[in-house]
Amino acid sequence: MIQKPKGTIDLFGEKGKIFNNIEMYTHDFMKLNNFEYVKVPTFESSNLYKRGVGESTDIVNKETYDFVDKGGREMTLRPEFTAGIVRSYIENKEYSYNRLKKYYYFGSCFRYERPQNGRFREFTQFGVEVIGAKNARLDADIIYMAYKYLEGIGIKNLKVKINTLGDNESRNKYKEILKEYISKDYDNLCDLCKDRFDRNPLRILDCKYDGSRDYIKNAPKTIDYLNEDSINYFNSVKDSLNELGIDYEVDTTLVRGLDYYTHTVFEIISSDERLGLASTICGGGRYDNLVRMLDGPDTAAIGFAIGIERIITVLESDEEFKIENDIDIYVMNLTNDAFAYKLNNDLRSNGYVSEICYENKNMKQQWKIVDELNPSFVVIIGEDEIASGYVTIKDNKTKEQINVKNEDIIEYFNTYY
Ligand code: ATP
Ligand code: MG
Numbered sequence: 001m002i003q004k005p006k007g008t009i010d011l012f013g014e015k016g017k018i019f020n021n022i023e024m025y026t027h028d029f030m031k032l033n034n035f036e037y038v039k040v041p042t043f044e045s046s047n048l049y050k051r052g053v054g055e056s057t058d059i060v061n062k063e064t065y066d067f068v069d070k071g072g073r074e075m076t077l078r079p080e081f082t083a084g085i086v087r088s089y090i091e092n093k094e095y096s097y098n099r100l101k102k103y104y105y106f107g108s109c110f111r112y113e114r115p116q117n118g119r120f121r122e123f124t125q126f127g128v129e130v131i132g133a134k135n136a137r138l139d140a141d142i143i144y145m146a147y148k149y150l151e152g153i154g155i156k157n158l159k160v161k162i163n164t165l166g167d168n169e170s171r172n173k174y175k176e177i178l179k180e181y182i183s184k185d186y187d188n189l190c191d192l193c194k195d196r197f198d199r200n201p202l203r204i205l206d207c208k209y210d211g212s213r214d215y216i217k218n219a220p221k222t223i224d225y226l227n228e229d230s231i232n233y234f235n236s237v238k239d240s241l242n243e244l245g246i247d248y249e250v251d252t253t254l255v256r257g258l259d260y261y262t263h264t265v266f267e268i269i270s271s272d273e274r275l276g277l278a279s280t281i282c283g284g285g286r287y288d289n290l291v292r293m294l295d296g297p298d299t300a301a302i303g304f305a306i307g308i309e310r311i312i313t314v315l316e317s318d319e320e321f322k323i324e325n326d327i328d329i330y331v332m333n334l335t336n337d338a339f340a341y342k343l344n345n346d347l348r349s350n351g352y353v354s355e356i357c358y359e360n361k362n363m364k365q366q367w368k369i370v371d372e373l374n375p376s377f378v379v380i381i382g383e384d385e386i387a388s389g390y391v392t393i394k395d396n397k398t399k400e401q402i403n404v405k406n407e408d409i410i411e412y413f414n415t416y417y
Contacts, residue, residue: 005121006115006121007112007113007115007120007121007122008120008121008122009120009122009309011312015312015316018312018315018316019124019308019312022126022153022308022311022312023106023308025152025153026104026106026126026149027106029149029152030104030128033102033145034102035102035103035104035128036101036102036103036104037103037104037105037106038085038088038103038104038105039105039107040078040081040084040085040087040088040105041078041084042077042078042107042108043075043076043077043078044075044076044078044083044084044087045073045074045075045076046064046066046074046075046076047074048076048083048084048087048294049064049076049078049079049083051083051293051294052082052083052086052087052260052290052293052294053079053080053082053083053258053260054200054258054260057199057200057203057258059079059080059111059258060079062112063079063111063112063113064076064077064079064110064111064112065077065079065110065111065112065121077110078108078109078110079109079110079111080109080125080258080305081105081107081109081125081127081129081305082127082129082258082260082287082290082303082305083290083294085103085105085129086129086131086290086291086294086296086301087294089101089103089131089291089296090291090294090295090296094131095131095132095291095296095297095299097132099132100130100131100132100133101130101131101132102128102129102130103128103129103130103131104126104127104128104129105125105126105127105128105129106124106125106126106308107124107125108122108123108124108125109122109123109124109125110122111123116276116277116278117274117275117276117277117278117313118274118275118276118277118278118279118307118309118310118313119278120309123307123308123309124307124308124309125305125306125307125308126305126306126308127284127303127304127305127306128142128145128303128304129301129302129303130142130301130302130303131291131299131300131301132299132300132301133300134286134288134300136233136236136237136239136240136264137236137240138302139237139240139263139264139286139302140237140240140241140243140244140246141240141244142284142302142303142304143160143162143241143246143248143266143284143304144241144244144246146268146282146284146304146306147160147246147268149306150268150281150282150306150311153311153315154315155270155281155311155314155315157270157271157272158268158269158270158281159247159249159268159269159270159271160241160246160247160248160249160266160267160268161248161249161250161251161254161266161267161268161269162237162238162241162248162249162250162251162254162264162265162266163222163223163250163251163252163253163254163255163264163265163266164222164223164226164230164233164234164237164263164264164265165202165222165255165261165262165263165265165285166222166225166226166227166230166234166262166263167227167229167230167233167262167263167288168262168289169227170222170225170226170227170230171222171262173225174220174222174225175201175202177220177225178201178202178205178219178220179197179201181219181220182197182201182204182216182219183197185215185216188213188215189204189210190207190209190210192207192209193207193209193210202255203255204216205219205253205254205255206253206254206255206256208277211253216253217253219253221252221253222252222255223250223252230263233263233264234263234264237263237264238250248266251267254266254267256283256285258287260287260289260290260293261285261286261287262285262286262287262288262289263285263286263288264285264286264302265284265285265286266282266283266284266285266304267280267282267283267284268280268281268282268306269281270310270314272313272314274313274314274316275310275313275314278310280307280310281306281307281310281311281314282304282305282306282307283304283305284302284303284304284305285302285303285304286300286301286302287301287302287303288300288301326353326374326375326376327353327354327355327373327374327375327376328347328352328353328354328375328376328377328413328417329347329352329353329354329355329375329376329377329378329379329413330354330355330356330369330370330373330375330377330378330379330396331343331344331347331354331355331356331357331379331381332357332363332366332370332378332379332380332381333356333357333358333366333381334362334363334366334380334381334382334383335381335382335383335386336360337381337386339381339386339406340356340381341356343379343381343409344356346410347409347410347413350410350413350414352413352417355373355375357369363382370396374396375396376395376396376397376417377393377394377395377396377413377417378393378394378396379391379392379393379409380392380393380394385406389405389406390403390404390405390406391403391404391406391409393409393412
């Protein structure tokens with residue numbers, strides 16, 4: 001028997017329903033916030049991620065799915081969306097608009113990770129990218145929006161963490177100071193962090209293992225090495241969040257994994273223990289360098305990404321977001337007569353969720369299907385009904401039955417349902 005690849009998941013039944021409801025909720029939510037939907041390729045040139053996400057990051061270093069296509073081109077399945085969207089922004093000259101651009105996306109990402117709770121090799125991200133403005137109010141609005149999105153789904157016990165990396169000058173100065181500090185503890189680092197030391201020392205601070213050690217907790221903090229501009233910017237972000245009434249915690253160890261972040265970085269964490277070490281539901285930040293790094297004009301930007309499977313894990317035993325996809329009418333089709341099939345399609349054309357049996361089952365078997373589907377009404381169509389010109393409609397809740405003339409069925413539902 002062929003099984004699904006390691007690290008992938010099948011979502012069906014209740015979870016499939018939740019996934020679908022979350023996706024629909026996402027489109028409605030983003031419409032309200034006036035964001036444009038953007039669809040970018042599932043694979044891009046490997047170079048995009050090397051330059052965009054950064055060759056020194058964990059993602060590009062170890063986690064990407066790379067392949068050479070039949071034309072000999074090096075390709076990578078997208079590990080995230082930001083680089084692809086910025087590539088598209090530049091390639092399609094989206095910077096020629098007079099206004100900033102607000103994009104959102106919803107789709108699969110691929111990372112070769114060790115599978116565990118909340119960590120898969122194919123997973124779904126919903127995220128936004130706002131390209132074209134640097135304004136502390138915007139940073140606060142983006143954090144606010146991510147929080148409201150998660151709250152609207154019904155996720156409880158959310159915590160917002162923010163930090164700042166400062167501008168390039170502050171960030172580079174800090175990087176040197178941090179390396180100097182960590183070098184004294186190099187031998188005690190986990191293998192992964194040893195590897196990060198030269199490539200991406202900031203990431204050591206949020207290592208799942210070393211990050212909890214006192215030595216790392218007491219490391220120098222970005223906040224203490226900010227220049228004045230960077231301090232002012234961070235203070236404005238905090239003031240704006242206060243004005244919006246969002247509770248947050250400044251977490252000076254929060255650095256985020258990607259090379260392109262500047263100034264504000266943030267995460268939204270769930271304390272739900274089912275997520276284990278994968279407690280970050282949303283990660284984001286400002287990336288004022290990326291558009292230029294990918295050969296576009298110097299353009300400021302900010303975004304976030306939310307892991308949909310982590311949301312589903314948290315919601316699984318919660319009743320909150322399971323909007324029922326109710327069935328209105330079941331057409332109990334006992335004769336295979338064209339009339340039953342036509343009625344089923346007419347009901348759908350009139351806006352009813354209608355279902356019919358295609359499997360040549362008798363009445364007893366079909367009542368079992370009715371039990372599974374739990375429709376509001378059942379329309380029974382057998383030999384007698386076809387001959388007499390009347391069908392029986394049963395209210396599946398009250399169990400009351402009524403005979404209705406074949407040509408009046410739709411009108412009956414329009415009037416009484
Ligand atoms: P983590 O620290 O958990 O590895 P990350 O920093 O790699 O997260 P991002 O690249 O910021 O994560 O991705 C944004 C969000 O996508 C994460 O907060 C998480 O919800 C989700 N995510 C990331 N990697 C995975 C994965 N392998 N499986 C499921 N969801 C994921
Ligand atoms: Mg990761």
